[in-house]
Structure formats: structure tokens, C-alpha cells
Amino acid sequence: MYIKGVGMTKFGVSDKLSHQLAHEAALEALQDADLKFAQIDAIVCSSIEWFFSIEKQRHFASMLASVFSTNKPIIRVPAACGSSGAGFWFAQQQEFDHVLVIGAEKLMTCKTESITEEFMMAAESKWEQDEGLNFPAQNALIAQEYMSAYPQSTTEHLAKIALKNHDNAFLNPKARFYQKKVTLEQIRDSPMVCSPLRMFDCSVSVDGAAAAVLSKDKTDIRVAGSDLCTDYISPFERDSNTSWDATVEAAKNAYAMAGIEPCDVDVAELHDAFTIVELIASEDLGFAKKGHACNAIDDGAFCLDGKLPINPSGGLKAKGHPISATGLAQIYELTKQLRGEAGDRQVANPKTALAQNIGGAGGTVSVHVLRKV
Secondary structure (H helix, E strand, C coil), rough: CEEEECCCCECCCCCHHHHHHHHHHHHHHHHHHEEEEEEEEECCCCCCCCCCCCCCCHHHHHHHHHHCCCCCEEEEEEECCCCHHHHHHHCCCCCCCCEEEEEEEEECCCCCCHHHHHHHEEEEEEEEHHHHHHHHHHHHHHHHHHHHCCCCHHEEEEEHHHHHHHHHCCCCCCCCCCCCCCCHHHHCCCCECCEEEHHHEEEEEEEEEEEEEEEEECEEEEEEEEEEEECCCCCCCCCCCCCCHHHHHHHHHHHHHHHHHHCCCCCCCCCCCEHHHHHHHHHCCCCCCCHHHHHHHCCCCCCCCCCCCCCCCCCCCCEEEHHHHHHHHHHHHHHHHHCCCCHHHCCCCCEEEEEEEECCCEEEEEEEEEEEC
């Protein structure tokens, strides 16, 4: 299928509710696609529907039916932080001419302890939750295992990932940290969250929504490859946490569908919920040899003017992570990049782009390859 239109709200603190944010992003996507809502055949939506939310609503699809005054089919696809990436993949499997895909989340009115508990439910098994293993601690253990296996990789490389993504977000008007400068020293000296991860190694929760119109009509952007794979929810069930099988398998399949190799990708949006996740993903996707992403980071290969810019939007780290909207926010950014509409953060002449969206700690992974037609 082809991407006919994209839309996205500004990420940050909003006075709008999740369905209102979804409506805003959807209207922008429809306008970009030059379509009326009446021409949409179905909607695929993603939202966590938090049990503690002020919205007091556990039926997001029906809420959208009210917002759009429609009886069209609306299906919700939940996959934790990978929800709208999974929704984007699911929408491609449907036999419709035009599908509107939406992801939205309202997080900033939620208490930290409530969000922490909800994240544990999405990333760990019951037994790990009972032991108090929260999401930052889980990813800190992954970072410890990785650095033990590949001691050439250090916290300095994680700090450089954070700096790169903040530098990119500085140029993105829709990012949480737009025009907010961060230095390497600030990152190095930020509070320790869970060793070796510091505050700047962790993504930020925001309110936000993103949307895309998938169509059978030929447009300037084709979805050349797309796959979704899953893995054990508990990292202790896996042989190793220095590589995530779901990413490797989804990428292999998406590359095969698109008829490309990793070296053909010109720009990528990776799921940097934590800096260690971006580092591991860059290797799992074939952008660096195992254990050697640190060399590419030192060389600036993943910077905006590097060989393969990663997260030109600022990523989850600095654009913000509104959970269910994250995967589609990646599609929004890459569509803008391929069209040459990314402004000050525009990558030089990209033809092929890749988005990787993760639910949990590698539990659900979608990989999408977009090509400029």
C-alpha cells in the first residue's frame, strides 16, 4: 500500500483528551491526503485505555465513532509501546482502499506511580512485577549485560545517543524539547535512575497523537516492506539480551519484501525508549556489526549529517513518547523526510527509510520500510 497522508499533534502537555488529540492528528492526515472522511473505509486505532486515567473510558474505538459521527468499522490494536506500529502493520492486511490509522495517548495527567505500574504490566511477567522490576530497571539490566559482553561500549556512547537525539529535537517544532539545548556535560551529570542508566538515557512521557492514511492509490511514498514479530515477555526466558530476536526477524522479513539490504536505508526512526535500546536496535537492524555500534556512534555515522541519520525527529528520547502514538509518529517523520518537508532537520536526498517500533522490552516489534516513488 501507499501512504497518502500523515498528521501529528505537537508532543508535550496538552489540555485535550486522547480522542480529541486523535481527531486533530486525523484531520491533518486527511487534509494531507486530500480526502474527505467519507472516503475512508475503516479505521485502525491504538490507545492503552489506562485504568487510572481521568478520561474514565475503556472503549477508545467507540469514542472515535462519536468523534467522527460514523458507523464505519473501527478496530483497536493494543501492543503496549508498539501499539501504533502494530496498527500500521495490521492496516496493511485489510482489503480496503483507504484506511485511517491513528495512535493517541493522554499521559501527563497520570501519576508517576500509576504509569510505572502500567508499564510493568506491559513489559514484565507477573513474577517480575511482584519482585518490583520496573521498566527502567529492566533496561538497566539489559545495558549491564550488553556492556559486559561488549566492554568497548560504555556509558559515554549512551550519552552521545542522547545528545544526538536532543540536537535533532531542537530542530523539530512538534517535539517536546523543541529549541531546548542540552549539553553532553548535562547528560553525563544527570541523576542516576538505575545504573548505568541516567535520567537522560530515558525517554519522556508526553500527550500526543499521530495518524496516517494508507491507500491502494499510488502516491509518492510506498510501503515497500512491513513485518511484525513477537518474543517472550520476560527477558530471563531468552538466551541473550544483547540482541532482540523479534527485531532481527521482523527486519529480515521487511528487507526481503522491499528487496533491499540494511546498507540501502538512508534514514531511520528507531524505538529509543532508552538509549541502550537504540544502540542494540542499530545492530539488530544491520546498521552496525554486533558489538560495534559504538564505533559508528564515535564516528558520527548516525547523526543528522552522518552516513545513516537515526531519529532525526529527536526520537522517543527528546521528541517524546506518547506510547500508542509513537509508531505512527515515526511514520509521520519518515514521510516528511522522504518528501523533503522536514525543514531544518532534513536529511540529504533520502530514498529509503525504516521505522522500528517496540512494545515492552522486545516483546512485540514492527519494522516498516518506506520507499520514495
